[in-house]
Every structure is written in C-alpha cells, then in structure tokens.
Amino acid sequence: MTRATLLTITAPTGTPAEGDAGFALADFDAPQVRITDLSVTRGDGVFETIAVIDGHPQALEPHLARLAHSAQLLDLPEPAAAVWREAVAAGVRDYRERNGEAGSGELFAKLIYTRGVEGSGRPSGWIFVDEGEDFSAQRRGIRVVTLDRGLRHDVAESAPWLLAGAKTLSYAVNRAAQREAVRRGADDVIFLSSDGYALEGPTSNVILLADGVVRTPQTDQGILAGTTQAAVFAFFEERGLATEYREITADELRDADALWLVSSVRMAAPVTDLDGREYPVDAELTAELNRYLLSRTE
C-alpha cells in the first residue's frame, strides 16, 4: 500500500523566514486541521488538484494562477506562488522516494488554501500527494445527465458574491449533483444555467465537437477556466481542427457530434450517453487524446 505525503504550508502568503522553506512535512494519517478552521465550518477556502505524471506536475503554473484567481474572488490574501510551487515539488519528491515503483504512475497533488482558524486572521494551507484512482473505465466512456445549476449564465458578472468561477471548498452542491446523476443511472453531470446554456461538470469542463469545430463554453459564464481543457484545444489544433470558446445552448450541446468531460486527473472521458441520447465514441481518437494529455511534462 502506498502512503500519501502531506505538507503543511507554514507561509502560505509570504516570504518564509531565513532557513525556513515555508512548508513542512506532516503526518497524513493524523488530524492536522483545527475544528474552527473556516474550511471545516464554512467551506471558506479554495483548492486545486494537479495531475502528477512520472513525477511531473502538469500545468503547474496555470493551476497556481487559478488558485490565486480563486483566492482573489474570495478576498483571500494572494498565495505566495514560490512557496506553493516548491511545496508541490517537495511533496512529489517525498511521495516518490517513499513509495518506490508505486510513485512512478499517475499521482495527484491537492492544494488547499483556507481563510484559517476563525479569528486568527492567518490563512491555512496544505498540500497532499497521493495516487489517483483508476480512471481507465471512465476514459473509455461515461453516461451523463444535464442538471440545472440554478444560476443564470451571466451571474459571475452580475453577482460576484455568488463566487461562480471560483474553485472553492464549498462543493456540497457539486457532490449532491453527482449523487443525483447516479440516482438517474449516470456517471456524471453537465450543469446548465437557469437560462439554458451549457456550463461545466461538477469537476470538469465540457468539450464538444460539432460542424468540425471543437468548442467549450466560454469561461466568462462563471465557469472554471480549465487547465486540461486548454491542453485539449492544443491537441485538436495540432490536428488542424478549429477551436472556439462561445456560449453553447443546451440544444447545441445535445446536437453535438461528440462530447467529452475533461479534468486534471481523470483527463478526457468521452460521453456515450447524454440524457438518454447515445453518442458514438471514436475510441482511437480519445485514446490518442488521453495519451497526449498524459504525456505532458509541464
């Protein structure tokens, strides 16, 4: 059995003192979070999950930039990128040293940055590194349902306090939506806005192929700008296909020729069924796409 690595980020927002790295190894199996940390009591913080393939954290800089963007949307102090970057590297190194052969496959690093213990005024931070689930079945095909996200597509602009587009620790709704999908006999969800636009999955971005163009919902609609989605666009562009960010209606989504949900650790999961309508899966193309995504070394 492999053993996860946990780091406490002791200087999540600032330059560490001389001789201090700004992070320290901690015991993954022991409690590390105080009950009054606002992550526990209010889901008040942000996170990132980064794939680590053969020891290389993928899209590390876009993930760190998104962590900072989410923090800004929550009025949290800017995370110190240098500290978090070094901590990811140290966490991966430790995991691989301790786990030998088992450390050479698909890992992930989860970055958690919270408003800290209530009343302390000091944010908390942790990173843990562990091996990913086996997503091989999902990389061959998933069944998806659409669910109403309840919010208009333009809510990030009109009501920023709703935190649409921030990757917060308040993910209870995302988890409830995934349970609803399972109740409906599906594996995952594509959220629709209350005014009928396709948005994103609870933990993924949506890619569709239609009219020979590869599209994803434009990210000013309270959608997380996907780090993997950007790599998927690069893959298709290298193959000569046009790519496009734009508003996509629920009807356009359903009329697509092919659909994928893409995310940092699962990579690309082709949709075989959306709300009961079947989609053909080009298994070879998807396998090639996943090989491309898994081969990224930065």
Place this chain on the structure above:
Amino acid sequence: MTRATLLTITAPTGTPAEGDAGFALADFDAPQVRITDLSVTRGDGVFETIAVIDGHPQALEPHLARLAHSAQLLDLPEPAAAVWREAVAAGVRDYRERNGEAGSGELFAKLIYTRGVEGSGRPSGWIFVDEGEDFSAQRRGIRVVTLDRGLRHDVAESAPWLLAGAKTLSYAVNRAAQREAVRRGADDVIFLSSDGYALEGPTSNVILLADGVVRTPQTDQGILAGTTQAAVFAFFEERGLATEYREITADELRDADALWLVSSVRMAAPVTDLDGREYPVDAELTAELNRYLLSRTE
C-alpha cells in the same frame, strides 16, 4: 480568558457500545480533523448553532430535527439524536465547570456533522461550546442590503441537488455576501431570489411587520426553517398580533413598517436601514423581544 470545550462525536449515527457515551472530550486547541475529511475538501456536511443561556441549550429539539433534515437533504445517514443531545449537555456542563462565572452568560454550542474522511464511509461529528460574541450593538440596530441569491424562489422543489434549505458546511457564498454588505457600508444581507422574492439572511431569518401582521418568508422556498423565528412568532402572538408565513416580494419587504433579522445566537437585530431606506426602530419592543428570546429555558 475562557476556554472552549470540544467533543468528538465517536458514534454520530449509531448506538454507542456498552460503556461508551458515543462522544469524548477532545483538545479544542489541537488539530482534530484530518485533511481528507470531506468537510475540509468539499464543505460536505451540515451544522447547527445553538444558543446556550444560563446553561440551557435553547430550542435543542428543533435544532436536532433540523440537523437531521439537513443530513437527509445531503443523503447523509441519520444522526443519532440521543448521542448528539447528550453530547450538547456534556459539553455545556464541561464548559461551565471549567470557566466558572464566565460560563454563566451567553454561550453557544456548534454541532458539525460531516461525510467523514474520504473513502472511510464513516461520518464525522464534533460539538464545541464557547462564549458568544457581544451582540449588544447589533441588537440595537443593523444596516442591511439586499443581494441576489441567484436562484429562483422555488428551486428547493425543482432542483433539490442545489441543497437550498439545507444548513451545509458549504457557506463560502454566505460569507462572500456578508463581505459585499460591508463593502456597501452595511452590516448584513437579505437575499432575494432571482425572481424577486425576499428569502433570508446568510445566517438569519427575516421578520417583517406590515399592516399590523408579523410575517416571514414561507420556508418552502429553500429557506432554513428558523428555530428563533418560531419563538419570535410566539412572542408576537402572545401580544395579540397575527403571524403569517407567505411569499414576500422585494417591494413588500422594502415597504414594511419594521424589519428584524433573527438568529439563534444574535437573537433579534432590528433593521435601521435597508438599501439606504431608513426604518424607525421601536427600541423598547425590540428589547422586550430579546429579553423574551434570551429567557427561553428549552
């Protein structure tokens, strides 16, 4: 300085083993939560905050019932009411024994019930008891702004996966709304539905007096059924006023003769200003209401 009491709920869902109370004292100042507890990573759990006045937990049974209702909305196993009830009493007893004189004022007990450490399949639970903030200024008057909650008023029924009406640990939006209120020079928020109905505050219920009737937005609109709101209705009914649950439009809210935000620990805070419109405060009535709320012994 007083010292908070923390209890770990060792049997949050079941009958404890013979000789085990189902809860145990823990060190409030030490970390108690694992980093992979889903409360930390996903805000995936529910909570209650109960006022404790002169050693009496107020509205304990309604709070326990609401904890169970929230848990049900999140597909969590039913919490074992007997264990949680005993644990609240034990926590209050311990706090008062250790803090002497300081334990005889206004305390609160916070109940936290989570989906547990990811992969364990076992929920986690904690209760902590501490003294409340000094709310005396807020009990004399608060400035409030309305903010769009982004969701239609009927979303609890049409989209239960959005968890409207569940008191979840995913409160980042509630906190962001309160920061937005401060940016606007106010103290607190009344959320409006996207279709123009008054809902609730981020941590309170809304009470309005209009046409000689005391009203609150009806609770099938994804609003938490307020334990304090129920006591406020009892107070006014004892004084011969009619009370009513109904849909209240934003215009009706603004046209009210008087407004209060009510919650379990702050009690009743009269609104002096809503979106820049001033409201007269009947200081004597509000003081009497708060004495009533603070005098409840069950």
